[in-house]
Amino acid sequence: MAANKGQGASASAVEQKAKAATAAGVPSDEGLASPLDLQFDPINPRMPLMKFKDDAETIKFMIDTHDVDELVRAIMASGWLDYEPLIVERPTNYVLEGNRRLAALKLLSSEKLRAETGYKLPDIAGPKAMPQKVRVRFVPDRKTARSFIGFKCQWASEMGCLCESPLCGRLVGRSRFARRRQQSVRR
Template sequence: MNQTIEYISPDDLHFDYRNPRIAEFHPTAYTPEKEIIKILWNVMGVEEIVLSIKASGFFTNEPLIVIREDDKNVVLEGNRRLAAVKCIIDPTIADFIGFNKNLVTISPEFRDTLNALPVIFVNDRKDAWKFIGFKHINGPAKWGSYAKAQYVSQIKNEFDIPLEAIASQIGDTHKTVQKLYQGLQVIEQAENLGVFDRTDIQANRLYFSHLYTGLTYEGFRNYIGINGVPFDQAAPVPANKKEELEELLTWIYGSKKKDVAAAVQSQNPDIRRLEAVLQNTEAIHALRDGVPLYQAYEISRPKEETFEQSLLEAKRALQKAHSYQTEGFDGQNESFLRHAASIAKLADELYVAMESKYVAFKDRGKKKRLFEDD
């Protein structure tokens, strides 16, 4: 990589819409600069960079890494710093909720020091990948799983760099990088097949960790047929699992076009619940019919396990009610007494039914007296 430092006006430097750290917000080459600044400010901690620059100036020994693409100077490394400088120089560029213009108030003399920023030009993106990976992915401002997956995918698919080499460079285990890569390949394959659209999900951002975590479980992998598929395969899902792939991503992320809410509302416990459902035919059909995930999960569980948990939950609820009865029941509210009577009746009926089964089971092994004419 060329180490010659040049100085370029911030006006002539442009954000990299392919930056893995903002990929989950779906920027394109046509996304306005203001919108990218808003994303960086709200999600990537640009405010901290502003304070640092105001306190110490722009560190010339940390130049931006820039490539010439489509007749533009695109910043591959240093987008947060570029956003901070642009906001300081022209606060009107950040007219969105949450931006404090007083934060970027500076003297004209200080503003003049930011009129040209140090940059190093690279010939292509491959020339810069090792530097960016080593310095940033596991640096002070750690990247999320989706940003890492985007980065790994770009390097693997565009430059044919082995996953093991990428893992070594960014400081993650080979196994982690394999799973990140495969998770994103599943999403991209679904998009290429026309069964998923990242912009169609119900949430305002794609929670990649839901899928990334789910694909570490056997139930998910078997459902879309990727158990045993090499982790570095670009399109891992078999052709005969297209419908299952669409279902899985819809259950995880929902769909605005289909007016389907995501079955997974939080990673814990919903991803584990969904895994259990994916391994039970009756529960899968229930989920397909629109039954909430927690109910489909109950269907998937062994009946004995569900029965025991119900008994224990009822016991705990009654113990709690009993602890409050001294102050919670003054003897005047008859409806409370009726509730207790209904509970007692149900408990008696349940106990009688269970006792009958228990006695019958115990007696099953006993020999009955036999008669000659039997």
């Protein structure tokens, strides 16, 4: 798929965000990265105790449990909305925030992964173009990532956040995915 027009913030907006983060004492480095160069977080808090041998196995699990198909459909129908960068640890390229988005982007970008997972792209009339690269915020470690992820979880906690992320430290309850799975089992 071709690159999406208008993807991401302007260079000056990215520079302003990076300067603001640095001024606040939070080291950051925003940039662009190919989804295929990024790695799933091996200790993803939404998948505790799960160990996967490769991307295909991770994606299969996420399709079954984390509504990745719904996100693939939305991206194909509306295009990639690059409003929130993936939080990526350097030098590992582990995505600490945004693994569900990464799964959808990898499925859209890689015919090989679709074959390995048995995933067929949905039939969407006039699918939108996909970006070759997406906006990321590189951080040196998980502790620094908390500065970028925590604000989201703190805001969400006021709205009933159930993220269980050890990065934000706000264990409020089970994740919405675990709740959804439990509800479907009861039916």
